[in-house]
Amino acid sequence: MKQTKPKREAGEEPPEQRKGSGRRAYRAVKRGFDIISSFFVLVLFGWLYLILALAVKCCDGGSVIYRQKRVGKGGKDIYIPKFRSMKLNADDLEKSLTEEQREQYKKEYKIDHDPRVTKVGNFLRKTSLDELPQIWSIFKGDLSVVGPRPLLREELEEKYGDSADKLVSVRPGLIGMWAANGRSDVTYESGKRQELELYYVDHCSVKLDLKIIFKTIGGVIRRKGAK
16 A cells, blocks of 8 residues: 655644754754853852962962863864863873873873872862863853863874764763763773763753753762762
């Protein structure tokens, strides 16, 4: 028997157009939320930025903000600011780390009990306050509140391979599936980190974003996975 397609009502969009319209609406709502929320954080917590900047400066007299080049949406270069949590010249891995620590960094781009972190920096990392300067990156559009974490280019290519373009098809975020599910407790080596971040790309929605936000707030309060 010949199957017939169900008729659409006059003016009704086909399914693929409805899906496209929904994605556009989601992106518009998300960008609006990013702008409004980041603006209010910058205004309301300006005093906290000043206090943290003074604490970092008084620690060793070095620069307050550390900027690192990462890969943004569409593969473009962006610069991610953080309150500096490491000692001066910490990027010199040969001088700063043992061979074992360098091997761990090559695998995870993270180090347990990193000896380069200052006392003030340790507090900033444990509370995630080192990432407050990234609120400005959200306001200007380099980041979103929720999205995959922005990666170093070599990290993106090595850890995601053929899925690299898929990962950067959405705007990276201050928080995301990885941050909400344990951060440093979820590793590249296990493949779980890649799985979580790519899951977000495939299923991002207002509902999932809200779930990640609340789950991350709970994790920060419990200091789960922060190192």
